[in-house]
Amino acid sequence: MGQPLFDIPSIPSLEIIGSDDRFPVRRIFCVGRNYAAHAAEMGNEVDREAPFYFTKAAHALVLSGAEIAYPVGTEDCHYEMEFVIAIGTPTHAVSQGAAMGAVYGYACGIDLTRRDLQAKAKEGRKPWDLGKDFDQSALMGAITPAATFGAIGDQAITLEMDGVLRQSAHLSDMIWSVPEIIAHLSGFYHLTQGDLIYTGTPAGVGPVHPGAQIKGAIAGLEPIALSIAP
Numbered sequence: 001m002g003q004p005l006f007d008i009p010s011i012p013s014l015e016i017i018g019s020d021d022r023f024p025v026r027r028i029f030c031v032g033r034n035y036a037a038h039a040a041e042m043g044n045e046v047d048r049e050a051p052f053y054f055t056k057a058a059h060a061l062v063l064s065g066a067e068i069a070y071p072v073g074t075e076d077c078h079y080e081m082e083f084v085i086a087i088g089t090p091t092h093a094v095s096q097g098a099a100m101g102a103v104y105g106y107a108c109g110i111d112l113t114r115r116d117l118q119a120k121a122k123e124g125r126k127p128w129d130l131g132k133d134f135d136q137s138a139l140m141g142a143i144t145p146a147a148t149f150g151a152i153g154d155q156a157i158t159l160e161m162d163g164v165l166r167q168s169a170h171l172s173d174m175i176w177s178v179p180e181i182i183a184h185l186s187g188f189y190h191l192t193q194g195d196l197i198y199t200g201t202p203a204g205v206g207p208v209h210p211g212a213q214i215k216g217a218i219a220g221l222e223p224i225a226l227s228i229a230p
């Protein structure tokens with residue numbers, strides 16, 4: 001057995017509210033079109049038969065409070081504020097009734113999207129990877145344990161850029177509920193501790209710009225912040 005050719009990259013991890021422990025991140029799943037008003041603003045019909053997903057690499061993760069350079073390869077990078085589920089228990093093919101047992105906690109996330117590249121991919125019926133899975137595209141805040149957060153109801157989810165409110169909705173506006181998403185996704189993956197699920201964005205997405213100051217909030221969770229370098 002040889003030695004690794006280079007240092008094994010460290011696994012990104014997230015702060016946990018009320019704990020000195022950190023939450024190591026394994027995989028990042030994202031739900032598409034989970035708010036009807038956002039699907040409509042993108043010109044899409046909502047598929048009510050089943051949720052669909054895309055993924056981001058764990059190494060695309062950026063911690064709240066960071067300043068990042070404007071992403072490369074795009075002229076139309078958008079913010080998407082999202083409620084994120086942190087999985088805490090190995091879970092496969094779970095029923096909706098048992099799905100919440102998989103949850104460790106929740107956090108605010110922003111799914112940065114190279115909208116021009118995503119649109120080109122959609123046009124060509126090609127995968128979304130270039131539009132979605134790129135360096136520093138997954139912003140994450142601290143995780144609040146599920147027991148502290150309590151039940152998912154009509155908590156407000158908002159995003160403001162440069163002090164102007166851009167997205168405002170409620171978690172109850174989600175088309176697919178958290179137990180529905182976990183039950184469905186767990187039929188295709190062995191979900192495990194460290195997996196994150198971004199649950200989709202409400203209406204009001206739009207472009208970021210150099211110098212942008214972005215703040216996201218969900219009632220009951222630690223807010224999230226991102227700066228784009230001037």
Ligand code: MN
Nearest residue numbers: 080111200201
């Ligand atoms: Mn999204």
